[in-house]
Amino acid sequence: MIKIGILTCSDKGSNGERVDTSGVAIKEIVKEIGGEVIKYEIVPDDKKNISEKLTKWSDKLKLDLIFTTGGTGLSKRDITPEATEEVIDRKVPGFSEIMRLEGFKNTKHSILSRGVSGLRKKTLIINLPGSEKAVRENLKIILPSIPHAIEIIRGKTEHK
Amino acid sequence: MIKIGILTCSDKGSNGERVDTSGVAIKEIVKEIGGEVIKYEIVPDDKKNISEKLTKWSDKLKLDLIFTTGGTGLSKRDITPEATEEVIDRKVPGFSEIMRLEGFKNTKHSILSRGVSGLRKKTLIINLPGSEKAVRENLKIILPSIPHAIEIIRGKTEHK
Amino acid sequence: MIKIGILTCSDKGSNGERVDTSGVAIKEIVKEIGGEVIKYEIVPDDKKNISEKLTKWSDKLKLDLIFTTGGTGLSKRDITPEATEEVIDRKVPGFSEIMRLEGFKNTKHSILSRGVSGLRKKTLIINLPGSEKAVRENLKIILPSIPHAIEIIRGKTEHK
Numbered sequence: 001m002i003k004i005g006i007l008t009c010s011d012k013g014s015n016g017e018r019v020d021t022s023g024v025a026i027k028e029i030v031k032e033i034g035g036e037v038i039k040y041e042i043v044p045d046d047k048k049n050i051s052e053k054l055t056k057w058s059d060k061l062k063l064d065l066i067f068t069t070g071g072t073g074l075s076k077r078d079i080t081p082e083a084t085e086e087v088i089d090r091k092v093p094g095f096s097e098i099m100r101l102e103g104f105k106n107t108k109h110s111i112l113s114r115g116v117s118g119l120r121k122k123t124l125i126i127n128l129p130g131s132e133k134a135v136r137e138n139l140k141i142i143l144p145s146i147p148h149a150i151e152i153i154r155g156k157t158e159h160k
Numbered sequence: 161m162i163k164i165g166i167l168t169c170s171d172k173g174s175n176g177e178r179v180d181t182s183g184v185a186i187k188e189i190v191k192e193i194g195g196e197v198i199k200y201e202i203v204p205d206d207k208k209n210i211s212e213k214l215t216k217w218s219d220k221l222k223l224d225l226i227f228t229t230g231g232t233g234l235s236k237r238d239i240t241p242e243a244t245e246e247v248i249d250r251k252v253p254g255f256s257e258i259m260r261l262e263g264f265k266n267t268k269h270s271i272l273s274r275g276v277s278g279l280r281k282k283t284l285i286i287n288l289p290g291s292e293k294a295v296r297e298n299l300k301i302i303l304p305s306i307p308h309a310i311e312i313i314r315g316k317t318e319h320k
Numbered sequence: 321m322i323k324i325g326i327l328t329c330s331d332k333g334s335n336g337e338r339v340d341t342s343g344v345a346i347k348e349i350v351k352e353i354g355g356e357v358i359k360y361e362i363v364p365d366d367k368k369n370i371s372e373k374l375t376k377w378s379d380k381l382k383l384d385l386i387f388t389t390g391g392t393g394l395s396k397r398d399i400t401p402e403a404t405e406e407v408i409d410r411k412v413p414g415f416s417e418i419m420r421l422e423g424f425k426n427t428k429h430s431i432l433s434r435g436v437s438g439l440r441k442k443t444l445i446i447n448l449p450g451s452e453k454a455v456r457e458n459l460k461i462i463l464p465s466i467p468h469a470i471e472i473i474r475g476k477t478e479h480k
Contacts (some may be wrong), residue, residue: 012233033426038279040477063216072451073312074252074284074312074313075315076282076315081250082250090260090398090399090402090432090434091434093434094395094420094421094430094432094433095418096253097253097257097420097421097431098420098421098424098431100253100254100257100258101254101261102424104254104258104262105446107302107307107439109305110254110306111255111257111302112305112312113254114250114252114253122396124394130161130460145428145431145432148429148432149432152393152394152395152432153394153395184358213322233472234439234473236475236477238410239410241410241411242410249340259415260414260417260418261414261418261421264418264422266412268464268468269468270414271414271415271418271462271465272412272414272465272468272469272472273414274410274411
């Protein structure tokens with residue numbers, strides 16, 4: 001079982017102006033890899049707020065994996081990658097690179113996502129874009145790499 | 161209309177030893193996306209000099225987009241990426257990644273480009289390589305993503 | 321002739337628990353580009369230790385190119401990328417990006433490698449993964465770009 005947190009970063013989502021279909025999509029899709037969503041919250045695009053949630057979910061709740069959705073674009077308020085970089089110990093750039101570059105085959109906009117990925121101790125944190133469509137496409141790309149990643153982080157296997 | 165600056169970073173270009181065909185190529189190509197070149201200068205490969213130009217063009221002239229060309233390679237004096245990183249607030253790595261990796265299909269040398277991309281407030285800054293051929297190839301790859309990027313930065317639309 | 325160093329980063333390799341077939345593979349493969357291995361050592365996954373070796377091999381031995389192997393994964397002790405980032409002056413991200421993304425076509429695990437690449441003065445440092453299979457696959461991808469890179473670093477040619 002993979003313990004998962006979903007943090008939706010969206011001003012409009014947090015004040016009720018928009019329904020968070022992306023968070024819901026993640027919740028459903030992670031079942032495919034035995035993911036169980038322990039935490040799911042919507043926060044505004046506030047750097048400190050996002051960093052604090054990621055820190056707490058990693059250090060206190062000891063989740064295996066946190067997906068953020070939203071706040072990775074070029075709008076003034078988009079700050080999820082910076083909030084994430086502030087709390088990770090070690091970067092894992094491959095997840096973000098492959099989402100942008102594989103995604104580019106379908107949509108030219110995929111390279112505008114500024115998402116980062118990394119480890120905070122034993123918690124893997126991955127920024128997903130905000131739109132449900134992009135979330136679905138991106139998870140399809142990276143999901144097959146996740147279970148092996150979690151095994152290695154837990155120390156139960158070595159990298160093949 | 162997209163307000164564009166072109167900053168050619170080249171010791172030889174700035175002292176007249178080399179004709180800057182790359183800058184001229186950018187000027188011509190950006191017309192395809194409604195780009196109007198407001199500023200075009202050639203500076204030597206000097207970090208402080210490059211950073212100051214980028215800062216001034218962003219903060220005072222409020223350009224939408226600055227393309228640098230040159231100074232992204234492995235030579236001793238190549239320093240454009242470091243000068244750019246010093247002035248951007250938020251990284252937009254996808255532009256640089258896609259230029260290196262799509263470019264790799266044509267030429268193995270494309271991965272030697274150390275270019276970065278990012279935002280300084282509302283100005284998007286993208287490092288292009290120095291050679292005219294590489295500039296043309298790279299712009300072909302990223303140009304279709306630019307107009308939507310500028311719209312989002314201006315706040316006139318949301319990321320799709 | 322390209323002067324090469326191989327630094328195997330592995331707790332098990334350094335205490336004799338594992339035979340370093342990856343280091344041996346690099347030694348053999350670099351002959352294809354006129355590489356001569358001047359230094360080859362196995363060190364534990366210790367950040368300070370790795371950084372010191374890289375610094376000494378660059379500054380004192382003035383090697384053209386150092387390949388590290390191992391320590392790029394998600395295990396608790398994997399620290400080679402962080403040790404490398406500490407000693408490089410200028411990043412050369414393309415080598416690491418292309419290894420992850422071209423590698424992804426063969427194996428989904430390639431994106432878990434956290435390897436970085438960069439220059440310390442005139443020495444190019446490239447992190448390779450730990451497994452022999454991955455080392456062979458990755459070198460196949462980047463080797464054709466190496467000789468031109470070394471020429472530029474030495475200042476004997478300009479970037480084409």
